Amino acid sequence: MKQVKRYRFFVVMLGIALGMLLFNHDLGVKVFTLSTDSVLGMLGVLPPIFILIGLLDVWVKKETMVKYMGKDSGIIGILLGFFLGSVAAGPLYGAFPVAGVFLNKGSRLANVLIIVGAWSTMKIPQILFEWASMGLKFTLIRFVMDIFGVLIIAYSMEKLLTPKDQQEIYALAKKMN
Structure with a gap:
């Protein structure tokens, strides 16, 4: 139950995005495209930062x-x-x-x-x-x-x-x- 509470914002936003996709296909596609670009951008930045944090923590x-x-x-x-x-x-x-x-x-x-x-x-x-x-x-x-x-x-x-x-x-x- 704790995991559901933790990710409820994500689930609600995903539901809204899916609703947009159903009611306004172009806008829904744009939302998913921008979201994917943001996630990929974060995945490109965070791993090097986490590596440096690990080194800082150890060294x-x-x-x-x-x-x-x-x-x-x-x-x-x-x-x-x-x-x-x-x-x-x-x-x-x-x-x-x-x-x-x-x-x-x-x-x-x-x-x-x-x-x-x-x-x-x-x-x-x-x-x-x-x-x-x-x-x-x-x-x-x-x-x-x-x-x-x-x-x-x-x-x-x-x-x-x-x-x-x-x-x-x-x-x-x-x-x-």
Whole structure:
């Protein structure tokens, strides 16, 4: 019964898509084509990310992660979070399994949120493209605003979450691993 609950959204969406296929064949075909393309795109990105996560999990000791990304990591944890998020490859949904590994290894929640924030807004190829198409001034303004925005969001979230909420996040990350 638990498996049925887990996949009920998928089953409902599949039913809606099949209904579209019956009532509006062209739209239904388009829905299935786009869905297939999305799934294939994810399957092309996720395996390399999972391999890298596995290597990170095996190669980096928990003590090392706590030292550089833990509660007392200070500016090193912040800079490392920005660096890891900026050089990451793949779409944003690839950041969440990475975040889970970092949480399991004892990283500070704010530092993990910095990684996710930098992953979504500050990737190096994105910055280079912006520079070429929008100009240096625009790129620098947006980059500086992103730094402050990511920091404000990461530390605000850490402060707003109760210790119980944070424990639940760490427990969920451990459960997913």
